[in-house]
Amino acid sequence: MTEDCITYREFTPHPLLADYVKSYWYFSNESDTVHSFDIMPDGYFDLLISFKSGNIVDTQLTGIWSKMVSLDYLQGQIIGIRFKPLALYSLLDIRIKDILNNYCSLPLKAWGLNDEIIETKSDKSVLEVIKYIDESLLLLIKNEKEDIKLKYLFEQIGESSGITSIQSISDSVGLSARHINRKMNELIGISTKDYAKIVRFKDSLARIKKDKSDFIGYFDQSHFIKDFKKYTGFTPKEIDLGADVRFLQYYDFDNI
Structure with missing residues (x-):
């Protein structure tokens, strides 16, 4: 796998969202080939917004992973929201038990997010998209x-x-x-x-x-x-998380 065509970055949410959002993340595959990645169980679930040439092509919600899964990513970009389980109750008011170790398509309108605004901001920068998502999620907090x-x-x-x-x-x-x-x-x-x-x-x-x-x-x-x-x-000795880009969340991109 050619690591220099892969980009992965994480971003911290607003402090008021700390109980509900672990992080925002950005993934980019600039090659023309399909790349496979191994996603480890971590107790979180994600909303994935996939882009191609600046346009949203898909939005998916994953469930909790209770086992390692291999996913194939094509050329393009993904902006993800890594949610903590408490978000299901106090932020999103949904349940994900039916998509354990799986995912489903879900329109962004269900999250109070606007496709057109995200696409417009994606032409500027990833940070603009994340700022918009951050501000939108803050409005969803149901303290009561x-x-x-x-x-x-x-x-x-x-x-x-x-x-x-x-x-x-x-x-x-x-x-x-x-x-x-x-x-x-x-x-x-x-x-x-x-x-x-x-x-x-x-x-x-x-x-x-x-x-x-x-x-x-x-x-x-x-x-x-x-x-x-x-x-x-695998056994712990059989894998090297920091040196194998297949383990996307743990790979040491700074050392490339």
């Missing part, structure tokens, strides 16, 4: 619908890297583990325990880029390797 207990649940799982037991979180929240599990399944299509495992795995990826024997958060190294193979099909 904020579920404090659900927010606390996601915060505890995230801050503990998925290690804190679901029972201890349910005790702190004041909801039964069964109720929390039902709520999680209704939102994203997987159990609270499975979501926490994905978060633990996602946080381990940043560490193994530096040290492939770092299995902090797991009972032992064999448990870590077993979980890693479950999500990727």
Whole structure:
């Protein structure tokens, strides 16, 4: 794969969107060939806006990935919004359980976004598009619908890297583990325990880029390797996240 034809950048959302949006990102493939990329489970879901010659050609919503998937990208550009699960309740008021490990087409009007404005701004710069999306999402925040207990649940799982037991979180929240599990399944299509495992795995990826024997958060190294193979099909020693552009989110573009 020719790395110099691939561009990938991430951008930080407005601070008021921090509970709902992990990041905005931009991808560009300038070659005439199809490139395949391996997307790792990370506990987020994305809205993908695909461009060709400055025109929007498709908009897709992905579900949560509970396994590594390989996707083929053609020549063109994509601007993505990487959402946190809490956005489903307090920002977007939708559910994605039916597209677990999958995606569906979704018109931008459903998000309060205007195709024509985005296309006009895309002729100027990616930053102009992202600024417009950022400002539009700020208008969608539904503070009156904020579920404090659900927010606390996601915060505890995230801050503990998925290690804190679901029972201890349910005790702190004041909801039964069964109720929390039902709520999680209704939102994203997987159990609270499975979501926490994905978060633990996602946080381990940043560490193994530096040290492939770092299995902090797991009972032992064999448990870590077993979980890693479950999500990727590989052992930690068999992949190099920072040196292989197939792992787009983890590739070290600055070192090209």
